Amino acid sequence: MHRSLLLPAALALSLVSAVPAFARSPAEELGFSTKALERIKAAMAREIDKGTMPGAVTLIARDGEIVHFEAYGFLDAAKTKPMPKDAVFRAFSMTKPFVAVAAMMLVERGQLSLRDPVATYIPEMKAMTVLAEKTDASGKITREAVPATRTMTVHDLLRHTTGLTYSVSAPFPELKDAYLKADLESRDGDLSPEEFVKRLAATPLAYEPGTRFEYGLSVDVLGIVVERVSGKRLDVFLEDELFKPLGMKDTHFQLTPDQTARLADALDTDPQKVDGWKWVRVDQDPGKRYRLGGAGTVTTAQDYFRFAQMMLNGGELDGVRILSPRTVDFMLSDHTLGLGGSTAGTTGPGYGFGLGFGIRRQEGMAVVPGSPGDAMWAGAGGTSFTIDPKEDLVGVFMAAAPTPRVHTRMLFKNLMYGAMTE
Known part of the structure; x- marks a missing residue:
């Protein structure tokens, strides 16, 4: 017979109530394994040790709540400055979705x-x-x-x-x-x-x-x-109509003085660093040349999360509406069915293209997990993001590593989806 059955009822009840209930972490409450999320840290450490990149910042959110946000390795090519969570990265082609939203x-x-x-x-x-x-x-x-x-x-x-x-x-x-x-x-x-x-x-x-x-x-x-x-310069329009309203305080077409010490740099051994870094000059006066709507901004992981979450929410964030839900649905639909060409160089196979975003067409054909209708894009400097409406999921990966960028973006997606439990 169980010991509690031999005790007076009131005493048995008090003992039961004194046993603490199993507490799930916020990540677990939102369908992630805390242990599996730790694998991201180990994987990033391996890549940094191999010389894939100096460092990285990773962010995952579900139901609008951040369940994982970490920085790894180093900010600079010489590996002397620890990577901060608010590191600033050249967005390259992750600028394109901003301009699509503006249009x-x-x-x-x-x-x-x-x-x-x-x-x-x-x-x-x-x-x-x-x-x-x-x-x-x-x-x-x-x-x-x-x-x-x-x-x-x-x-x-x-x-x-x-x-x-x-x-x-x-x-x-x-x-x-x-x-x-x-x-x-x-x-x-x-x-x-x-x-x-x-x-x-x-x-x-x-x-x-x-x-x-x-x-x-x-x-x-x-x-x-x-x-x-x-009637406005592109950088001014985006600052007034998108970045400031969404609280994207570190996203600009020109590096601000307070961002200089936080700017992530690629390894000097990266073969694509010289040309790409020269192309997107973060000290460039945006009034001097055309605004590089396809590549010209700098941003942070947290800023890009806010933009992506706005899209996942159907065009609204924290009470600020940028687009209507129907417009967002329209943008995140495939607009290239039946046409030639492929997005595979950026997305891998299985994706078409919407209005500013690569769009997953079906369950199979891709080389990483995801959902039909998930939206993603990436930057030539080593950054990428995923918006998965079916899973109410946002993932942001930031690194200054142009040459291995396809490897790192796919690695992060495998790690993110592999940490989900429901």
Whole structure:
């Protein structure tokens, strides 16, 4: 017979009430294993020891509550400064979702439509040409610029179906040469918005607009559309309409004096550091050249979490509404079904593209866990994020490590989803 049955009832009850109930951690209450979350620390330590990166910051939130937020390793290439949680990172292409949101804010206000030709706002781009293949009598294939037969629209800018590309990923060698010669990415000089679109208009497209996903300068052009429609410089518009309202105090197009000591640097041994770091110059006056809507901001893990959580919440955070829920649903839908091209270089297989975000199409086909409809993107400097509406989940990974960026973003997703228990 159990001992409590031999005790007076009142005494037995008092003993039972004195036994503390098993307390679950906040992470466990939200469906995460505390022990499994500790694996992230071990994995980051291994990568730092291997020389993958100097350090990293990782953040995971569910139901709007942060369940994991840690910093590892070092801030600087020399590995002398511990990585702080509020480290500042070059966002590179994680700037693109900001500009996509800015454009959709103007759509909601009736100032812009996805159906609008880009030339409505940038007349310089009215008569674009496209590279066309020709085969001569000997069977040799050549390409020449011919007038484009399709009109580039604002929709094309948002989903990267303009036919614009990047020099590093240009599908044809003559196009790569043309991009570098014209310095379209403003790597060697400071192109004004006017000079940028002038040179871009004189450069052939890789493909007819509206036919193929081709990652490139589309969002940089979209940033100029936002400027011309709103009457504000892109950096000012985003500061006034997005960053300040969401409390993103460390997200800007120019590094502020108080951020300098917190700026994360890549290892000097990283082969892609020199070119990429030169391209996004954080000390650049944003009024001097076009605002690099596709790459030009700096941010922190916590700031980017606030932006991602706003999208997960259907366009609202802490009582501040940025977009309507229907607009967010529209943005986080696949807009590239049936078109050529692939997002796999950034997302891995199994993803299409919405308006500013890569969108997972189905359960299978991908190389990391996730959910149909999860949204993600990443930066060439080593940063990435995931928004999973089905799981009410946000994950942010920040590192200054351009060369191994695909490895680290997939590693983090495996660790994040692997720590979930429900």
